[in-house]
Amino acid sequence: MKLIKVNKKDALAFSAIILSILICSIIQMNLFWDKDLVLTGDDIGFHLNRVFGLAEAIKTSHYPFYIDSTFLNGYGYAANWFYPNLFLFPMAILLNLGYSLVVSYKTYIIIYTIATACVTYYCTYKMSKKVTSSSFMTILYVFSLYRAFDVYQRAALGESLAFIFLPVILYGIYEILYGQKKKWYILTIGFTGIIYTHVLSSVLAFCMLLLFLLLSIHRLREDKTKIIYFVVAGGVTILLSAFFIFPMVEQMASNTFYLNTYTLTTPSNTTYSLGTLWRSITLYYKDSSIIGLGYVLFLPLIYRFKIKKKNTIINFADKCLLIAMIFLLMTTNYFPWQHFHTLDVIQFTFRLFALVTLLMAFSCSIYVGYSVKKKYHSIGLLFIVLSLSISNASTIAQYYKDFRIHDKNQFRGEQTFKDSYNIGAGSEYLPSVTKIDVLKSRKKDEVKTKNRTTKLSHIVKDGNELYIHFDAKNKDILELPMIYYKGYEVKINNKIVPIKMSNNGLIEVPIQGKGKMEISYPGTGIQKFSFYTSITTFILLMIFILLRSIIRNKEQQHSGDSIMKYA
Structure with missing residues (x-):
């Protein structure tokens, strides 16, 4: 080269x-x-x-x-x-x-x-x-x-x-x-x-x-x-x-x-x-x-x-x-x-x-x-x-x-910045029904129920994952401390259940009886497909640029040798 x-x-x-x-x-x-x-x-x-x-x-x-x-x-x-x-x-x-x-x-x-x-x-x-x-x-x-x-x-x-x-x-x-x-x-x-x-x-x-x-x-x-x-x-x-x-x-x-x-x-x-x-x-x-x-x-x-x-x-x-x-x-x-x-x-x-x-x-x-x-x-x-x-x-x-x-x-100095509610003046990326004042009025891991008889226990939240044990004698709806975005997955007793967006822009899940709920964000098929698409395209582009550079250098070297030969 x-x-x-x-x-x-x-x-x-x-x-x-x-x-x-x-x-x-x-x-x-x-x-x-x-x-x-x-x-x-x-x-x-x-x-x-x-x-x-x-x-x-x-x-x-x-x-x-x-x-x-x-x-x-x-x-x-x-x-x-x-x-x-x-x-x-x-x-x-x-x-x-x-x-x-x-x-x-x-x-x-x-x-x-x-x-x-x-x-x-x-x-x-x-x-x-x-x-x-x-x-x-x-x-x-x-x-x-x-x-x-x-x-x-x-x-x-x-x-x-x-x-x-x-x-x-x-x-x-x-x-x-x-x-x-x-x-x-x-x-x-x-x-x-x-x-x-x-x-x-x-x-x-x-x-x-x-x-x-x-x-x-x-x-x-x-x-x-x-x-x-x-x-x-x-x-x-x-x-x-x-x-x-x-x-x-x-x-x-x-x-x-x-x-x-x-x-x-x-x-x-x-x-x-x-x-x-x-x-x-x-x-x-x-x-x-x-x-x-x-x-x-x-x-x-x-x-x-x-x-x-x-x-x-x-x-x-x-x-x-x-x-x-x-x-x-x-x-x-x-x-x-x-x-x-x-x-x-x-x-x-x-x-x-x-x-x-x-x-x-x-x-x-x-x-x-x-x-x-x-x-x-x-x-x-x-x-x-x-x-x-x-x-x-x-x-x-x-x-x-x-x-x-x-x-x-x-x-x-060693001070840091702490204002997790600073999301930009326009709050552009929140669901339009979400009200920040409502979020501020709630505790960090607060799970809301509509039925007072429903009992919740073992609530553990880690990032975008949430684990809850519930006991609902009657039909109830849980409003989870997570903004609703497409791609969340909720399992009750290891079975995926449908979710909705609440009037506050949070994840809403219907429940009844006893069970264990797991919420996570595995993402969507499009997200996974797009990741591999970009990675594959990047690798192919780098190979294309490298091969093009090698070919051009060989052509220039051949041209230079030809000139020297007839000089």
Whole structure:
């Protein structure tokens, strides 16, 4: 197999950028938090509970799991059906190793920040073939103001992790449209990764893909096989993501949830006026911090005017810029959101800033890379951009600290977070009839009977398993301390019996006479099928990529030998 030669100067530049990212990430974190303190963001409670559930599942060897019994005081919450936990493993492992919540959380942020930087640099370098463009893209993207909002103010862990895979999706689109279309699997890897981190981001990324296809109709007409490769990439993505997608669809078809009946907000209610959007870019804040983009992302655009001749990468960068402007317009009240109700699921228009950040950072990095020729000029610009990015972060960090300093959920030192009822503002993944106040009024393992003469004993609850001995002289119905989700199984005297959902959204079981009841969650056939589907597809894809790499290396070696022979 042919060895890949690495340019020492390129490797040195990459190492310098990653080291700078590491140092500046720590500086940025200290701007938001004191050394031994974490101030809670909007969604941190929900995500920490997810991590605690995963840590417990790893500790007890119960992975994969769908219903997290650490939520709702043991009643269980099926967040994993709708919010994947695959990339939460590093923090869960750190907690299981005995590190404090503060240390584990901060370390995890550094880990996925470095991962974002490495992936961004690699993808940009593969497209641009320029160290300058790759370096600019990495700094603009990783230290973008919106990413800082996501990581610290919003504590949007899923969306923050999605930043890792957005550059991969962009690279995959570029390869099929402009590069080697047979590298369709890059797009597959990008979309699979983002689906397993944050589903809403995958929806937005798909919208971005559609706009690229719309603006590239002429290329697709010239080579219709490109369409086939996009379809293949999509099909394999579905198979790789089956472990998450199929069970989610099954659950949504089996019941009605808050996400179906309750809307926290819609994009039409969260649009920006042009004035607000301008303030979010210029950082002109008065009384409150506006979630925005910052001006650093736009400054390098001036280098576009220095480029006179177009090539493939410049053409792609121009399309990125155009699509970024479309998404920017969509965040304003000038966009007719009332005609796009299918996108109401994204809730906040500022989620589009993630795509604007990606596309603007890429466009600007390409323009700078193809305009600036002198090395010292490039290094100077990198230093200016990095300094301004840290300065912008400092501006919003002060507001954030003033706003959060009295938050009761902040934690420091060896303190931990304890609020099992923190399941997100919209409680999206609860059955729609469930009332959290009712759950809070009950004890952790309380089993309700309708008939007072019914006697219960030997009640033992362990996670998603429950054991009860009962003696019901008359027909009765037990309401169990478990949220109803499809896949639970109840046995009475070793025989499976039908179950229903109570008016409170809990599991309800009819009983009569004496017996022993066992409740467990073995899952459904679709859940098991989807798991093996994803694993099998992953193995086959890895074999395909490996074989393709071996064949290409042999072809290149044969070509090189032929040239030497006739030289």
